[in-house]
Amino acid sequence: MADRIGVLFVCLGNICRSPLAEGVFAHLVDRRGLEDRFDIDSAGTGHWHVGEPADRRSIAVGRKHGIAVSSIARQVDPELDRERFKWLIAMDQSNAADLLSLGFAPERIRLMRSFDPSVCTDGVGQLDVPDPYYGPGDGFERNYAMLDAACAGLLDHLFNTP
Ligand code: 4NP
Numbered sequence: 024m025a026d027r028i029g030v031l032f033v034c035l036g037n038i039c040r041s042p043l044a045e046g047v048f049a050h051l052v053d054r055r056g057l058e059d060r061f062d063i064d065s066a067g068t069g070h071w072h073v074g075e076p077a078d079r080r081s082i083a084v085g086r087k088h089g090i091a092v093s094s095i096a097r098q099v100d101p102e103l104d105r106e107r108f109k110w111l112i113a114m115d116q117s118n119a120a121d122l123l124s125l126g127f128a129p130e131r132i133r134l135m136r137s138f139d140p141s142v143c144t145d146g147v148g149q150l151d152v153p154d155p156y157y158g159p160g161d162g163f164e165r166n167y168a169m170l171d172a173a174c175a176g177l178l179d180h181l182f183n184t185p
Contacts (some may be wrong), residue, residue, distance in 0.1 A: 027061055028060060028062070028109055029061075030063050031111050032048070032064070032066075032097060032112045032116065033065070033066055033111055034065075034114040034154075035068055035114075036136050036154075037066050037073075037094070037096040038072045038076075038078045038081065039080070039156055039166070040170075041066065041067065042081055042094040042096075043077070043084065043090070043163075043166060043170055044135060045064065045094055046085050046090040046091055047085075050086065050090050055178070064094075067099065068103065068118055074078065074097075075096045076093075076096075079177070081166075083142045084163040088171075110134055110135070111127055111132045113132060113133070113134055113136075115154065116150065123151075135177075136149070136152060136169060136173050137150055138174070138176030152170065152173075163168075
């Protein structure tokens with residue numbers, strides 16, 4: 024449907040953060056009965072994990088909270104994704120910078136945590152959803168809490184933006 028709002032969640036590998044963000048947002052959209060209003064996907068700026076399912080730790084934390092994390096990793100496709108998605112939601116500032124260098128318009132790029140009204144923005148990095156890949160196991164649980172808070176704000180924002 025042409026009038027769906029396209030939302031692409033973007034991280035580096037598309038196996039940890041953005042598939043979980045996609046699952047959390049899609050779950051929220053379904054719960055509000057808005058699934059035919061959105062085109063939701065995720066992608067990575069890197070190519071290393073293309074074709075793989077999400078990291079088992081993202082799948083596990085999603086399952087624990089009733090969220091299906093079922094995406095298969097793919098790389099951002101600047102031409103196709105520019106056509107398909109109005110909003111590029113970057114997990115961290117480096118992902119956002121990569122999207123800019125790939126030619127996406129700055130006004131379409133947002134940081135995921137900028138939609139969490141409780142986030143304090145007075146320090147470098149606080150708007151980032153940290154990369155949990157090499158970190159301690161609870162990074163995934165902390166990522167989930169950040170995404171859960173930010174996705175509600177994102178949905179409200181999209182319905183207030185023409
Ligand atoms: P993601 O995490 O960007 O949240 O999917 C990562 C996954 C893999 C790698 C880096 C980050 N990697 O270097 O392979």
